[in-house]
Amino acid sequence: MSEALEQTGRKARLIGQGIPEDFLISAAVAEFKGPEVFGVVRLAQVNMELARIEASFSGLSPGKHGWSINEFGDLTRAAASTGKVFNPIKGGSAEKPLGDLGTLDVDEKGAAFFSGMKEKLRIADLIGRSIVVYGTEEKSDPGVTASVIARSAGVGENYKSICTCDGTTIWETSDTDFIVSKV
Template identity: 75%
Template sequence: MLKILGLLFWYQTEYMVDMKCEGCVNAVKNKLQTIDGIKSVEADLSNQVVRILGSSPVKTMTEAFEQIGRNARLIGQGVPEDILVSAAVAEFKGPKIFGVVRLAQVSMELARIEANFSGLSPGKHGWSINEFGDLTRGAASTGKVFNPPNGGTAKEPIGDLGTLDVDENGEAFKTCVKQQLRVGDLIGRSIAVYETEDRSDPGLTAAVIARSAGVGENYKKICACDGTTIWEATDKDFVTSKV
């Protein structure tokens, strides 16, 4: 649950989870219901889908699945209402810096951002949503900080995400909400991470923001050639990133 200006916001997160029986379902529900910020948990054994309503970070929920030995993959996030684009993702694929940034629309004027990074130098690093998805020169070619008309100010543009606090292991985790931010306006733009806190350098790395599956948009698919359920065809579906 997010509480912004006195208003409460819940959003839904969907996982594909390796469940074989009702015992697996009960184990998943019992574990998730111990996490702060989770309002309800639904498990669909036939489709191996778990739907979670609440405000807990993806990182926390994913770790909960790991603790009970369940293979799980995030397949959708957002709100079930009629928002055209409710989720997006930016993936940083190395070779030195790895990361995933997830954006979910929780109301028409409010977005939730969750980020995981590894491979950064310890300390504070500025990061932002930038105008362009041009990565020909890395972060240096992604333009200025994104600031739509009637959005933020020149001093505090909408795309300014503040700072990442990186620990001694080079890892950072951050979750926040941004008002006046619409995920649908960000597709094809980029997220950049900088060496300095004030973003005065050319930037360390950047990734393009791509549309991600919203709730109810990423269920099992049946292969037309042999009828195989694609999700059950290989364990690679469950491979997670380095962060």
């Protein structure tokens, strides 16, 4: 499909799908609005067992930062009140919880980009939870910033701006804006 669209001379990027009867929420977003860290994390349900995650951050300290989906969207004490890393699997996997998103590599300018897939992640289960970015690779500190995950319109229906300076919407960023890796 992407190749056919690109043959028209336009860039194409397909994420997600139409509205299947199996689930109602196929897209979500978490926006980080400062004062130090700014960014957006987009989540799109690819199928019932796979979600696509794309993120862009600025204002972080250079180096490696852990990040995760946490249990609660409670930001009353910033990232410290978001609970543990989300893990809905019965009995819990002590090795790597489902909400563990791995590590962000932040460049010398404080920017980080991520694009990848996460198996067994269902967007409908994430609404109202939070995404937390930590000061180091470890996810044991309270975190340096957090944002609540909110329901989002499907692809092509969400016109929230990622940058008010040039009017780019969160669905208009290109694949060159992200580094692809597997969570």
